[in-house]
Amino acid sequence: MRAAARLSLALLSGALLALATPIASGQLPGLPGAARSAAAEATNVAPPPASDEQLREQLAARIGQARDQLDRLATNPTAAGAPAGLAPEDLSKARSSLSQLALALESRLRALDEQQSVRAARRQAEQASREWKGLEGSPPYSMLLVDDLHERVDSIRTTVSALTAQRVIAEREVERARGQAQRGDAALRRAREEAAGAKDDQRAQLQWQAQIAEWAAAAGAAAVALFQHSIELVDEQIALEGERLRLAERKLEAASRDAQFSEQDLAQIRRTEEQQVERIRGLRVKAGERAVQTDRELAAATEALRRAEADPKTDAGALQVARARQRAAQAAKESARFELDTLDILAAAAEATVDLYTLRFRALNDSDAERRREATLRLREAGARFKPWRDYAQSQLELLRAEVRESGLRSDGQDVPPQVQAYETAVTNATRLRVGYAQRLLEAADRADRTVKRWLTDIDTVQQARPLGERLAGAWAVATDWARRIWNFELFAVEDTIEVGGQKITSSRGVTIGKSVGALLLFVLGYWLAARVARYFERLLIARFAMAPAQARTVRRWVLALWAFVLLALTLNLARIPLTVFAFLGGALAIGVGFGTQTIIRNFISGLIVLMERQVKVGDIIDVDGVTGTVTEVNLRSSTLLGFDGVEAIVPNSSLLENKVTNWTHTDNRVRRVVKVGVAYGSPARQVAELMLECMQRHGQVLKDPEPRVLFEDFGDSALVFAMYFWLEMRPGVNSAVVMSDLRFMVHKRLDEAGIAIPFPQRDVHLDAARPLQVQLTRSPPAAAG
Numbered sequence: 001m002r003a004a005a006r007l008s009l010a011l012l013s014g015a016l017l018a019l020a021t022p023i024a025s026g027q028l029p030g031l032p033g034a035a036r037s038a039a040a041e042a043t044n045v046a047p048p049p050a051s052d053e054q055l056r057e058q059l060a061a062r063i064g065q066a067r068d069q070l071d072r073l074a075t076n077p078t079a080a081g082a083p084a085g086l087a088p089e090d091l092s093k094a095r096s097s098l099s100q101l102a103l104a105l106e107s108r109l110r111a112l113d114e115q116q117s118v119r120a121a122r123r124q125a126e127q128a129s130r131e132w133k134g135l136e137g138s139p140p141y142s143m144l145l146v147d148d149l150h151e152r153v154d155s156i157r158t159t160v161s162a163l164t165a166q167r168v169i170a171e172r173e174v175e176r177a178r179g180q181a182q183r184g185d186a187a188l189r190r191a192r193e194e195a196a197g198a199k200d201d202q203r204a205q206l207q208w209q210a211q212i213a214e215w216a217a218a219a220g221a222a223a224v225a226l227f228q229h230s231i232e233l234v235d236e237q238i239a240l241e242g243e244r245l246r247l248a249e250r251k252l253e254a255a256s257r258d259a260q261f262s263e264q265d266l267a268q269i270r271r272t273e274e275q276q277v278e279r280i281r282g283l284r285v286k287a288g289e290r291a292v293q294t295d296r297e298l299a300a301a302t303e304a305l306r307r308a309e310a311d312p313k314t315d316a317g318a319l320q321v322a323r324a325r326q327r328a329a330q331a332a333k334e335s336a337r338f339e340l341d342t343l344d345i346l347a348a349a350a351e352a353t354v355d356l357y358t359l360r361f362r363a364l365n366d367s368d369a370e371r372r373r374e375a376t377l378r379l380r381e382a383g384a385r386f387k388p389w390r391d392y393a394q395s396q397l398e399l400l401r402a403e404v405r406e407s408g409l410r411s412d413g414q415d416v417p418p419q420v421q422a423y424e425t426a427v428t429n430a431t432r433l434r435v436g437y438a439q440r441l442l443e444a445a446d447r448a449d450r451t452v453k454r455w456l457t458d459i460d461t462v463q464q465a466r467p468l469g470e471r472l473a474g475a476w477a478v479a480t481d482w483a484r485r486i487w488n489f490e491l492f493a494v495e496d497t498i499e500v501g502g503q504k505i506t507s508s509r510g511v512t513i514g515k516s517v518g519a520l521l522l523f524v525l526g527y528w529l530a531a532r533v534a535r536y537f538e539r540l541l542i543a544r545f546a547m548a549p550a551q552a553r554t555v556r557r558w559v560l561a562l563w564a565f566v567l568l569a570l571t572l573n574l575a576r577i578p579l580t581v582f583a584f585l586g587g588a589l590a591i592g593v594g595f596g597t598q599t600i601i602r603n604f605i606s607g608l609i610v611l612m613e614r615q616v617k618v619g620d621i622i623d624v625d626g627v628t629g630t631v632t633e634v635n636l637r638s639s640t641l642l643g644f645d646g647v648e649a650i651v652p653n654s655s656l657l658e659n660k661v662t663n664w665t666h667t668d669n670r671v672r673r674v675v676k677v678g679v680a681y682g683s684p685a686r687q688v689a690e691l692m693l694e695c696m697q698r699h700g701q702v703l704k705d706p707e708p709r710v711l712f713e714d715f716g717d718s719a720l721v722f723a724m725y726f727w728l729e730m731r732p733g734v735n736s737a738v739v740m741s742d743l744r745f746m747v748h749k750r751l752d753e754a755g756i757a758i759p760f761p762q763r764d765v766h767l768d769a770a771r772p773l774q775v776q777l778t779r780s781p782p783a784a785a786g
Contacts, residue, residue: 052112059109066102070095090212097215104222108229115233122240129247139258144268146259149252150454156245160238167234174227181220188213261364269357276350284343291336294329301329317417324423331407331430342437345389349444356382356452363459369473373481376459383452390445397438403431487514519571526567534560554618554634599654600637606653616656616663621671621730623662624655669730670703675740677747678719680759685712688722688756695746696726701739703727718761 073095135141191213195206301322308314308322359382362375407428463474490510538556541547547555616622620631622641627649629641639656641649665671679688689710696708708726715721724743728736751758 052116056109056112059105059112063102063105063109066098066105070098070102073098090208094208094212094215097212097219101215101219101222104219104226108222108226111226111229111233115229115236118233118236118240122236122243125240125243125247129243129250132247132250135251135254140260141255141258142265143259143261144265146252146255147451149248149255152248153245153252154450156241156248160241160245163234163238163241167231167238170227170231170234174224174231177220177224177227181217181224184213184217184220188217261361266357266361270354273350273354277347280343280347280350284340284347287336287339287343291333291340294333294336298326298329298333301326321417321419321423324420324427328423328426328430331427335430335433338434338437342441345441346444349448352382353448360455360459363455364462369470370477370481372463373474373477376456377481379452379456379459383449383456386445386449386452390442390449393438393442393445397435397442400431400435400438404428404435407431487512487517489513491516523567523571526571527564530560530563530567534563557635599652602654606657609657616661619665620663621665621669624651625659627651665730670727671730671736672725672727673736673740674726675724675743675747676713676721677724677744678716678721678758679751680719680757683720683756685720685722687754688720688751691750691754691756692722692724692747695743695750696724698746699726699739699742701728701734702743703729719759 073091077091135145188210191206191210195210305322305326308319314322356379359375359379363372363379366372366375407424463471466474490512534556537559538552541552541555542549616631616634616639618631618634621629622631624641627641627643629643629649631639632642632648633640634653638650638652641651643649677692689712692710693708696702696710697704702708703726706727708724711723711725713721713723724747726743728734728739730736748758
């Protein structure tokens with residue numbers, strides 16, 4: 001990570017150099033290598049030094065010369081070659097170029113020293129990798145050793161990732177610096193050309209401008225070289241970390257092949273975590289003392305601010321100081337409280353770590369598959385709880401960083417008194433302490449999450465390597481656990497109130513899937529038995545009591561419906577599901593269900609009333625809402641009517657109570673019908689009546705009592721109208737429409753035999769010829785072509 005920090009400093013230095021005046025290549029008088037251009041140095045045209053020692057000597061010499069030149073510019077600009085009457089901004093530009101040059105050279109010198117130490121460490125790592133022959137001691141190895149090696153591997157991989165990301169940034173900065181160096185070459189050439197062609201009175205000024213361009217070019221070239229050297233340094237560091245990673249992975253692989261989580265390991269973990277908890281408790285005691293002090297300081301600062309605001313003689317400056325003091329005290333108190341909360345969380349996490357290791361021990365070593373599965377499941381649940389912890393730490397970290405920026409803006413503002421600035425600095429420092437605590441929490445959450453995930457992966461690997469019998473036992477344990485969870489899953493809970501000894505006791509009962517399924521199976525079985533008994537009862541009514549099949553079927557359905565209600569109550573009681581379970585249909589849901597089922601309930605109650613009153617029963621011929629037919633069924637919600645045309649109509653039971661119903665067979669099943677016949681004027685009326693009466697008497701389904709009658713009803717427009725009135729007994733097999741048709745056939749035949757005509761409608765047209773008729777001839781238009 002030191003190489004990563006070094007590269008970050010190099011990138012920062014390059015960014016500062018980018019803010020300078022566009023550089024130009026040239027030479028710095030008296031400095032080695034001044035004849036090369038920035039572009040040439042950036043592209044490594046000049047041969048490199050023979051060794052790192054020579055490069056170090058060159059860099060040290062150039063740094064000394066740049067610092068000397070910078071000192072001369074600061075003390076005596078004329079001695080440094082500056083012309084008289086030099087503008088302050090030109091002198092500042094020259095100092096800035098020389099400062100950037102010295103900074104780049106010094107950074108490169110430090111990077112060179114770092115690179116040598118990295119190379120030495122890499123050689124040592126390679127030698128250690130070659131000489132490693134295996135782990136110390138004999139297997140099985142401790143699981144704690146495996147955990148340490150895992151942490152080592154994860155740490156090295158994190159370092160390599162950070163170095164790789166910074167190398168990508170450095171490559172982009174190199175390209176940017178090279179582009180600036182090339183643009184600087186062009187700027188330097190223009191400055192030299194202007195100085196060479198200038199007049200005598202302007203030559204000194206332009207030559208100084210060219211000199212500044214040369215110093216800037218040297219700084220730019222040094223920046224490019226610094227970036228390139230930083231990339232080489234991070235490559236060396238990546239190679240070093242890669243060598244360390246390979247060795248750590250070899251050790252981890254060797255230890256993981258034969259590792260055991262023993263009781264001694266678990267005992268050592270308990271001792272370590274207990275020591276950690278004791279250390280955290282000691283820190284918490286000190287943090288509590290600091291919190292008491294911050295509370296006192298906040299109370300004093302708040303009181304001082306109150307007095308200052310209440311005193312009209314307090315000037316604005318004193319009031320500003322009092323408010324800054326109060327903010328500083330508040331920030332210190334919040335920091336102390338946050339430290340206490342952080343230590344409490346870390347202490348709880350340390351205590352929970354022992355439980356997590358215990359679960360891991362059971363998941364790996366327990367002989368019972370069910371206990372292993374339960375321990376693994378609890379580990380997964382514990383791992384899922386790390387995400388809220390991490391989210392909390394992350395949100396706190398972002399919030400605190402925003403507070404740090406806000407506090408920095410207040411302390412950096414213009415016209416801020418020193419005392420106020422000191423208080424604002426204290427606010428910033430207190431907030432930064434909270435940032436450190438939040439970062440610590442975030443790192444602990446990440447580490448715990450990563451560790452538990454690795455444990456679960458190891459447990460799954462060990463489980464796959466177990467014998468077939470143990471794997472099958474584990475699978476059966478998982479299946480039975482899921483089945484038990486589903487069976488005992490609580491859908492909702494209800495409160496049941498009972499009275500014992502004159503006191504009401506309220507108990508809560510849960511309705512689970514198991515209870516619901518058991519109640520459903522019990523209800524289905526009971527309903528099946530009830531249906532078989534009801535069918536037997538239906539056959540008994542038909543055979544023993546000579547009840548009509550339709551009526552017996554209706555009785556069976558109503559008896560079965562009532563038994564279903566009774567069975568439902570018994571089932572809920574046996575399954576220990578209180579009837580108050582339906583109380584959850586309260587409020588708006590009850591209103592909605594009530595509106596939705598009001599029609600069904602109304603029809604059901606209407607069916608009960610119809611069944612009890614027996615105003616309409618099976619076999620009756622009724623007329624309701626324009627529908628005429630025979631009642632074939634009276635069911636729970638509706639009744640069925642069979643029309644004379646063979647079409648069945650479903651009539652809601654409420655219509656039988658709310659609307660006008662004509663029951664033709666309510667008290668007597670005899671029905672009167674009428675058939676009207678017209679004969680021509682001039683026909684013998686008495687003979688016609690006798691023939692019609694004879695036809696009705698001859699028909700077998702026309703009742704003799706009451707006797708049929710023929711009435712001369714009307715003198716029609718075209719005929720003498722006779723009506724045949726007769727009675728029928730409405731029973732199965734009797735159709736009034738068929739009887740009426742038969743009578744018409746018989747009457748028609750008898751009238752034909754008697755020579756009596758049945759006329760058709762006639763009209764007489766009278767012509768008034770008192771005036772002559774007007775006749776007019778018109779020519780039709782010619783037909784259109786095509």
